[in-house]
Amino acid sequence: MVKMESFFFMAALLSTGLSVLFYLWQVAALRWHRAVLVAGAASDAASTVPAAGYRPWGSGRFAAMMAVNGLLFLSLSIIGRGVATGHGPFSNMYEFSVALAWGVIAATLYFQWHYRTAAVSAVAMPVALAFLVYAYTLPSRPLPLVPALQQSLLLTLHVAVAMIAYGVFAIGFGSAVLYLAQRRGSIPWLPSPAVLDDMGYRSVIIGFPFMTLVLLLGALWADVAWGRYWSWDPKETSTLVTWLLYGGYVHARVLRGWRGSRSAVLLILGFAAVVFTYMGNYFFSGLHAYK
Amino acid sequence: MEGKTLTTEGAKTAAARRSAGLARQWARPIRRLFRSAWRVCGSVRVTVVLILVLIGLSLVGTLLIQVPGEVAADRAEYAWWLQNVVRPKLGLFTTPLAFLGFFDVFHSLWFLGAGALLMASIMVCSINRWKALRSALDGSRVKLADGFYEGGSSRAQFSDLAMSAHEAEGVTRGVLARRRYRVRREGGADGFWIAADKNRHFRLGTYLHHGSIVLFVLGFLVGSYFGFRSQSFMVPEGSVREVGYGSGLSLELESFVDEYWPEGPPKDFRSQVILYENGAEVKRGVLRVNHPMSYNGVRFYQSFFGQAAVLEVRDSSGKLLFNDGVALGWLSGQEPYKRPTGMFSVPVTGLTAYVVGPAKGYSDPMVQPGQVLMEVYSGSSKPVAVGALQQGVPKKMAGLEFTFVRERQFSGFQVSRDPGNALIWTASSLFVLGVGMVFYFPHQQIWVRGWTEPGKGTRLRVRTASGRQVATAREFETLVEDLDRELARAVKKV
Amino acid sequence: MRKDVRIGVPTERATRKGRAFGLRDVLVTLGIALLIVGVVFAFNRSKGLKEGSFVSANVLAGGLAAGPAPTLGKAAPDFEVPLLNGETFRLNEHRGHVVWINFWATWCPPCRAEMPDIEQVWRSEQGSDLVIVAVDYAETTAKVQAFVDKLGLTFPIALDRDGQVGTQYRLAGFPSHFFVDRQGILREVRVGLLSEATMRATLQKLRSY
Structure with missing residues (x-):
């Protein structure tokens, strides 16, 4: 089973790598053709038409196909490993990186399907690839669980919601980066600023409740395992900071009407906090120090 | 008489007037102060600043070494900790950082102050919002000026409809009802007016999750004032220890086992325990990590373990005074020879004895394996007797006979009663519920005006609220699509 | 329209x-x-795919030179060690007996803590088919002798002076217990201190093979 798992992992790594190549290739091709990637490039969404003579081959369809394969193989890999170890992907950094990559690819595909634009995917997929390559360098052999981690249900849920939240926030990051490049709508082959802004907002609308669950399930587990729901453990604290940043984004937007650049910067900061939280166990020790 | 009464009354009114004047004189600045405090608390900018301050302080608390809870409680121990643990690392920065309370950030004045202000600000913002929410719940006026229907962030107009205004209204109301809008209407000779909305009650979710933050704090406060938490409750194998804190509970540890995976990492820590209340057995079972035991709101968690020494003390006549395990639960001495140390009081005699075992993991030059070091004190800081005990060999010390019977293990538990816990989990559920309500069920408002233009047909104007919400635009798109289709169908039928 | x-x-x-x-x-x-x-x-x-770069602590300690690792259900690797009383202990000479190999050291508190219980079991099993060998890991004879005298232990104590047997048995921690049945097959490995009840239960199970 572990053998199968590493087999699928390799297949997923290959697919994701190819997917990233295709996305980058497509971006280059679009630049070259100065074509319109999506209708909605200019300021008024309804008035734009794809540039004549250029058939954007399916808004990164090949890239998306490879991403679908990546998700498929990664799912098989996670399931295979879960069957072999009897628990969810939460016992070491390898497992968590794979789970995170899964979340990013799934979110990428959902947003690409929903918005029919591959532009943000071209930023988000390299993030997924980075997590996979990082996982490849890590010790992957499953280790037996120490007593505190023998709480399979809660921890699997905890990591599953983290997977979704972080994956979706990667999209928020991608759209924020593109928004900053596209603020004035000057790049014809990118989606309009308004669409990018909306993608960022939607990523938070989806991700924030999940992020809340990450915190609460973690607290619930801590209460069961140690008898205190919150102990200002470094990873807990930085998760809280991440959560506050996204909470701040929502409030700034809804109450103050923050749009565009300012909220894009918040999204980038938020994702930086996500990465910091994820790498956190390397910077400090604490309850989450399972490296 | 009359005159006098008058003067007294006059004096009274003068005094009343004066005090009223005084009150008025003070009332204004107080009201002004209150108002500006209210305004400050209700300001989003202030809230953002508070959140940033809290984030900054949290970062400090994460990156900077923090004092352990039990050390912080004792001034002398805290000073010792600063001097011996922090100063070697941070040097000159130690004093200013300690002055700022940065080694216990989460209990510092800054953190608590910013937290309290944030609470106040959340509450003020929530109250400020009530007016808007109230009118949203009531619904807007149905009949508005004609110009109103030409505004809105998103809007649509259907004209030259080959049907009466009444029929058009029927179609519109059908579409709105199918999309589960609350429809309120007015009609007249010159057409109809509709104000429709849906998900209005979900807006109350904002009170659920903002209120739950206040509930979190309340739960935390209730827990820390009406509960207790002991992080270092140690029971040696074969011994009974009182929990304390007025609980009347005591715990007996029958056996403790620490198991390891063949690869080395720990596999299981379990304590076989019996719980007594006022001396009577009330519960027995196995305590493991992730499997706490609970009795009457007091919860026991497997937390740590270590070595214990079983000791016997007899007086000069040979009468047994003490026969129990002593948990060697803390460390004394310098690196690398940190020695497990424990303490017990010898009954009747008023003596206190310290027991020091050999350092773990090293060949200890001072305390041999199979030995413990004893220091017996009687009140003063100078020991009355010091000596090494060989396992199984009685030794006379301070007029008593001490025997080191054998080594065993002790199990360490976290014991807590947290009456705030229920509040915390209620708050959590409310929070998730509130966020879900507000995020996934946005309030949608639609206004429709329809009238028949002589000779042309019926004209419909549909509009949304004025905010630039994508969710609103999205909903409007589908609504207009539905409306378009249904109107076309109705026209065909007619 | x-x-x-x-x-x-x-x-x-x-x-x-x-x-x-x-x-x-x-x-x-x-x-x-x-x-x-x-x-x-x-x-x-x-x-061939990489099976993960994890190197377990016991492989690190042992390397490949230490011979085959002990495996449950297979013959326990043979070894020969000097005993404290001057004799030599060789595992394969004890076929037909149930053998309990305990690895310990005097600086290990749980090892010391369980010694009186092992002694208890040993005394009650006098004349049975039980063989106990408590292998001290890499310490001097004098140190071990002093400790054994203090506790009055009577079961055989062996000295693994250069840690070779410990390496061969891929020790992950102290104390470690290996239980070998009458046919020389390794049946049970336990890392960590055992209670007296567990010791007796394990021996009973060992005799059922």
Whole structure:
């Protein structure tokens, strides 16, 4: 089973790598053709038409196909490993990186399907690839669980919601980066600023409740395992900071009407906090120090 | 008489007037102060600043070494900790950082102050919002000026409809009802007016999750004032220890086992325990990590373990005074020879004895394996007797006979009663519920005006609220699509 | 009927002009998936996939020179060690007995803590088919002798002076217990201190093989 798992992992790594190549290739091709990637490039969404003579081959369809394969193989890999170890992907950094990559690819595909634009995917997929390559360098052999981690249900849920939240926030990051490049709508082959802004907002609308669950399930587990729901453990604290940043984004937007650049910067900061939280166990020790 | 009464009354009114004047004189600045405090608390900018301050302080608390809870409680121990643990690392920065309370950030004045202000600000913002929410719940006026229907962030107009205004209204109301809008209407000779909305009650979710933050704090406060938490409750194998804190509970540890995976990492820590209340057995079972035991709101968690020494003390006549395990639960001495140390009081005699075992993991030059070091004190800081005990060999010390019977293990538990816990989990559920309500069920408002233009047909104007919400635009798109289709169908039928 | 619609904020619908992922795409995707499976499979056949770079502590300690690792259900690796009383202990000479090998050291508190219990079991098993050998890991004879005298232990104590046996048995921690049945098959490995009840239960189980 572990053998199968590493087999699928390799297949997923290959697919994701190819997917990233295709996305980058497509971006280059679009630049070259100065074509319109999506209708909605200019300021008024309804008035734009794809540039004549250029058939954007399916808004990164090949890239998306490879991403679908990546998700498929990664799912098989996670399931295979879960069957072999009897628990969810939460016992070491390898497992968590794979789970995170899964979340990013799934979110990428959902947003690409929903918005029919591959532009943000071209930023988000390299993030997924980075997590996979990082996982490849890590010790992957499953280790037996120490007593505190023998709480399979809660921890699997905890990591599953983290997977979704972080994956979706990667999209928020991608759209924020593109928004900053596209603020004035000057790049014809990118989606309009308004669409990018909306993608960022939607990523938070989806991700924030999940992020809340990450915190609460973690607290619930801590209460069961140690008898205190919150102990200002470094990873807990930085998760809280991440959560506050996204909470701040929502409030700034809804109450103050923050749009565009300012909220894009918040999204980038938020994702930086996500990465910091994820790498956190390397910077400090604490309850989450399972490296 | 009359005159006098008058003067007294006059004096009274003068005094009343004066005090009223005084009150008025003070009332204004107080009201002004209150108002500006209210305004400050209700300001989003202030809230953002508070959140940033809290984030900054949290970062400090994460990156900077923090004092352990039990050390912080004792001034002398805290000073010792600063001097011996922090100063070697941070040097000159130690004093200013300690002055700022940065080694216990989460209990510092800054953190608590910013937290309290944030609470106040959340509450003020929530109250400020009530007016808007109230009118949203009531619904807007149905009949508005004609110009109103030409505004809105998103809007649509259907004209030259080959049907009466009444029929058009029927179609519109059908579409709105199918999309589960609350429809309120007015009609007249010159057409109809509709104000429709849906998900209005979900807006109350904002009170659920903002209120739950206040509930979190309340739960935390209730827990820390009406509960207790002991992080270092140690029971040696074969011994009974009182929990304390007025609980009347005591715990007996029958056996403790620490198991390891063949690869080395720990596999299981379990304590076989019996719980007594006022001396009577009330519960027995196995305590493991992730499997706490609970009795009457007091919860026991497997937390740590270590070595214990079983000791016997007899007086000069040979009468047994003490026969129990002593948990060697803390460390004394310098690196690398940190020695497990424990303490017990010898009954009747008023003596206190310290027991020091050999350092773990090293060949200890001072305390041999199979030995413990004893220091017996009687009140003063100078020991009355010091000596090494060989396992199984009685030794006379301070007029008593001490025997080191054998080594065993002790199990360490976290014991807590947290009456705030229920509040915390209620708050959590409310929070998730509130966020879900507000995020996934946005309030949608639609206004429709329809009238028949002589000779042309019926004209419909549909509009949304004025905010630039994508969710609103999205909903409007589908609504207009539905409306378009249904109107076309109705026209065909007619 | 005339229609005039203005959407105030561009929604994703405005961008949804492209074709969705159709059946053809699904088929192509599956085709590529098979291709990738093929490539990885071929790569796997020729090179072998990495099984993770994890090196367990016991392999690190042992290296490959230490011989085969002890495996449950297989013959326990044979070894020969000097005993404290001057004799020599050799595992394979004890076929027909149940053998309990305990690895310990005097600096290990749980090892010391369980010694009186081992002694208790040993005394009550006098004349039975039980063989106990408590192998001290890499300490001097004098140190071990002093400790054994203090506790008055009577079961055989062995000295693994250079830690060779410990390495061969891939020790992950102290104390470690290996239980070998009458046929010389390794039946049970326990890391960590044992209670007297566990000791007796394990021995009973060992005799049932």
